[in-house]
Amino acid sequence: MPILTEMNGMNGNKVLCRMLISDDKKHLSFQISNRDGSTVQRTFIDFERLYDNVKTILPQTLDKPPKKKLLLAEAKLAEKRKIWVENFSTYLIGRHADNYEVQSFFGPLISNGDEDGVNLGPSERKSMRPDDFDFVKTIGKGTFGRVFLVRHRATRQVYAMKVLGKEHIKMRNEVKHVMAERNVLKSNINHPFLVSLHYSFQTKDKLYFVLDFLNGGELFTHLQREKNFTEPRARFYAAEIASALGYLHQNNIIYRDLKPENLLLDRYGHVVLTDFGLCKEGIKLKDKTDTFCGTPEYLAPEVILKKPYDRTVDWWCLGSVLYEMLFGLPPFYSKNQNEMYERIVHQPLVISSMASAASRDILSQLLQKNSAERLGSRLDFEEIRDHAFFLSINWEKLLRREIKPQYVPKLKNDIDDTYISDEFKRQPINPGSLVPGPNNALNVDKDFVGFTFVQPSALEVK
Secondary structure, eight states: OOEEEEEEOGGGOEEEEEEEEOTTSOOEEEEEEETTOOEEEEEHHHHHHHHHHHGGGSOTTSOOOOOOOTTOOHHHHHHHHHHHHHHHHHHHHHHOTTSHHHHHHHGGGTOOSTTTOOOOOTTSOSSOOGGGEEEEEEEEEOSSEEEEEEEETTTOOEEEEEEEEHHHHHHTTOHHHHHHHHHHHHHGGGOTTBOOEEEEEEBSSEEEEEEOOOOSOBHHHHHHHHSSOOHHHHHHHHHHHHHHHHHHHHTTEEOOOOOGGGEEEOTTSOEEEOOOTTOEESOOTTOOBOOOOSOGGGOOHHHHTTOOBOTHHHHHHHHHHHHHHHHSSOTTOOSSHHHHHHHHHHSOOOOOTTSOHHHHHHHHHHTOSSGGGSTTTTTTHHHHHTSGGGTTOOHHHHHTTOSOOSOOOOOSSTTOOTTSOHHHHTSOOOHHHHSOOGGGOBOOOGGGTTOOEEOGGGGGOO
16 A cells, blocks of 8 residues: 655745655656645655765755665665655755756646746746747857847847757757756856846747847957957956855855856956856766866866866866966967877976066966865955955945946947957848747746756846
């Protein structure tokens, strides 16, 4: 006979956990349902796999999945596993309902996005859709889709909309990265130097991210035009970048792909970090991960050597970008990628004697090949913030955007596209491929459960 227990779930709802034991009493499965009648059924092996996927976000007080022991009776083992499943599920549903792995596993029990949407009031739709926007022009292109300048039809607000093809994402096994990007973007609304997500939604074939439109150009483009920046200007950008990375680290996220192409200027000249597809969630101060990813010129030695690495890879990247801003090229640059990797791992850092003592010191500490001795390895952002190179930076004013940038892009208005490449702007827009017809309307895909999002401030717009 099935055993029925109750767990406190998200928002105080009761979640029912029914343990199903096979006739031979050797196989366990768990049927979990909520008060709305939504149900999922998973085996104990499924729960073990979920545990392995999310263990970096679990507290140390939560036990590991109970294993078979030689003298432990089957009934006793089943009872221990039932209790563990209850505790494990209760914690995840109550604390980490936004996590991609948790959403995928528990599905409709916790999804408050794509089917239920966000409550915009009794007479309003609960999420955005493509035909809420006018597509103005193409402004970028990536691996899985394109970026468009769009205008919200009701509010006339301008945004950048990234549109990704689901099939391409699935074929490349990038679902986890896309959902991680959505989760990171959702948390960015509290920081001035991280691009904000305003809406996300999906159709049968596509995913849509609606983001800040930043029209001051890529830092990469400005570096190409000017060759290098003055030290005060480079210091200002580096401070804003470090502040953004520190905020991500504070939220147990490592960025892993810092480079000038992922840094945009807004119309006032402040730098903003974008593109969170390679972020890794759930990484605390001393935690490590081992996925080989990033951009060759900015990879830390430990990544190239395929060793486990921690948050300090981001501080290596900051050092590489700061070096490039000051001297025009990344520190170990070579057109030959293998030679460049060899230099990053083995070649001593060379810094121009024309650079200030403070800049030479911070570069040598950020570009320390031994990650355990790298600046930021002990106290993370605090070490960067307190370095003499940033002595002239008032960090409180910086966060309030009260420090005036040395360079302000020359823009006529919010939609001026002067700094956007003509290569993108010349690409035609096919509205039929972006705005679905009635037979291809908003659609929930089990791989992208919980993707829909509306920024809380948007709820106030009438």
